[in-house]
Amino acid sequence: xxxxxxxxxxxxxxxxxxxxxxxxxxxxxxxxxxxxxxxxxxxxxxxxxxxxxxxxxxxxxxxxxxxxxxxxxxxxxxxxxxxxxxxxxxxxxxxxxxxxxxxxxxxxxxxxxxxxxxxxxxxxxxxxxxxxxxxxxxxxxxxxxxxxxxx
Numbered sequence: 001x002x003x004x005x006x007x008x009x010x011x012x013x014x015x016x017x018x019x020x021x022x023x024x025x026x027x028x029x030x031x032x033x034x035x036x037x038x039x040x041x042x043x044x045x046x047x048x049x050x051x052x053x054x055x056x057x058x059x060x061x062x063x064x065x066x067x068x069x070x071x072x073x074x075x076x077x078x079x080x081x082x083x084x085x086x087x088x089x090x091x092x093x094x095x096x097x098x099x100x101x102x103x104x105x106x107x108x109x110x111x112x113x114x115x116x117x118x119x120x121x122x123x124x125x126x127x128x129x130x131x132x133x134x135x136x137x138x139x140x141x142x143x144x145x146x147x148x149x150x151x
Contacts, residue, residue, distance in 0.1 A: 005062055015044055031088055038085035039113070043151055045078030046120075050148060079124060082117060082151075116150035119143050 019040045023033055049071055052059055056067040063070055089097045100114040101107045126133065126140035133140075 008062065012048075016041075019044065031092055035085060035088050038081045038088065039151075042078050042081035042085055043148075045074050045081060046144070046148055046151070049074035049078055050144060075124075079120060082120060085113075086117065112150035116147040119147040119150070123147065 019037075023037050023040070026036075028036075052067065052071045052074060059065070059067040059070050086097045098114065098117075100118070101111045102115075120143075123141045123144045126137040130137040130141075
């Protein structure tokens with residue numbers, strides 16, 4: 001078990017280090033670096049949250065915690081960073097950063113994080129209300145995969 005935790009720690013450190021290295025390769029103001037960092041680390045944590053659902057049993061064995069505990073921690077960090085990313089951007093550009101752009105296709109693909117933000121929030125709300133909508137929450141929560149592709 002120690003070797004698994006060590007391996008996971010090393011891989012995560014490499015991912016965090018690679019992102020940090022790439023952040024400082026491009027010069028920019030502090031808000032620009034912060035925006036980029038929030039976006040990249042949000043992507044990393046959301047990826048880890050998504051992939052954790054494929055390794056439920058291994059999560060318990062490796063971390064000594066339930067899958068759902070680890071999954072929710074990763075999700076909380078990812079969603080917080082995903083929200084912080086446009087908030088910092090909004091201080092520079094205004095509230096327009098929250099308005100999805102659906103057309104033309106090039107602009108949609110460039111700004112696909114905008115609709116992805118709303119999709120993730122819908123999926124989070126579904127998960128938070130899973131006891132109230134027991135049959136539908138998983139279908140809505142599965143939209144996270146679409147949101148991750150858009151990011």
